[in-house]
Amino acid sequence: MRSVKLLVFILPALLLAACTAAAPAATATPVELTTIRLPMGYIPNIQYAPFYVAIERGYFKDVGIKIDFDYSLETNGVQLVGANNLQFAVVSGEQVLLARAQQLPVVYVMAWYQNYPVAVISKTSQNIVQPADLKGKRIGLPGLFGANYIGLRALLANAGLKESDVSLTSVGFNQVDILATDQQQAIVGYTTNEPVQLQAQGYAVNVIKVSDYVQLAANGLISNESTIQNNPDLVRRMVQATLKGIRDTLADPDTAYEISKKYVDTLAQADEKIQKQVLAASLEYWKAVTPGQSDRKAWENMQQVLLEMGLMPQALDLDKAFSNAFIK
16 A cells, blocks of 8 residues: 555656656746936936936836936926926926926926025125125026026025026036136025035035025926826836935945946046035935925925916916825
8 A cells, every 4th residue: 555655646746847847948028128218407417326326226127117318408308298208307396387387287206305406606705695695696507497597586586686686697507617717796506516516626605595495396206197197107117216226325325426437427537525525415405204205385385486486377286286196
């Protein structure tokens, strides 16, 4: 009986082994990637380290996305996403409301910066220490568009000033050289960038931060109503991969800096001490209890500022302008 039982158990095992040996080796199916052209609104810069990290560590690829960076103007990205020619762009919060006021159905789906990063910078010799001191001053900024322009307008409004009370000059993204050579009395730039570079060059500067006067919806990722309705999973994957890049950069900025050299051509030749200071200053703006989450109060403030400036004809439904549904 023992021999019979033994055969009963051994025979199936032998058959299983034979079947296993004869089975062809499995081949991995290549993942089909969705190419996302992503407008960034600025030139290649260490401040985009989270996106570079997310690409290099395969976070986008893991969720079926291939990123192609587009370093064109912020307003161009908003128009393209609003027209559903592109699915995503990196923009500042005011651009969402301005676009929706023009019937462009863009939606802010992930907060990146937790505070509005724009500031007016001047040499201390100009004695510009508060918004009211801007009256009559010559101010250089990239142009009459985007976060720099809106941030300046917010500061002017805070002081009861109009745009006609100052002299504005579009200088592109050369604000540091413009101020260093005294071509303008003040410049508008990002708190995380221009002041750091100027101080590193030995200039004593005053910095008037927009966030010290009003809390506004800052930089983040936008999509549009069509993409959200028809392909919400793509939005979720895009947001989650980006958030991983932000978390990794916050956790290990030195490695993020080295990764960024591959994507920012000028970084290897740049002053490493200055650029690491720019990155360190940026990290403080990205920290959040719940990464990616929008603060409704910041959106309410932003809308109020734009209404007071006359840049929007009427209040919008803010529940349609931003969403926290994709960060969880």
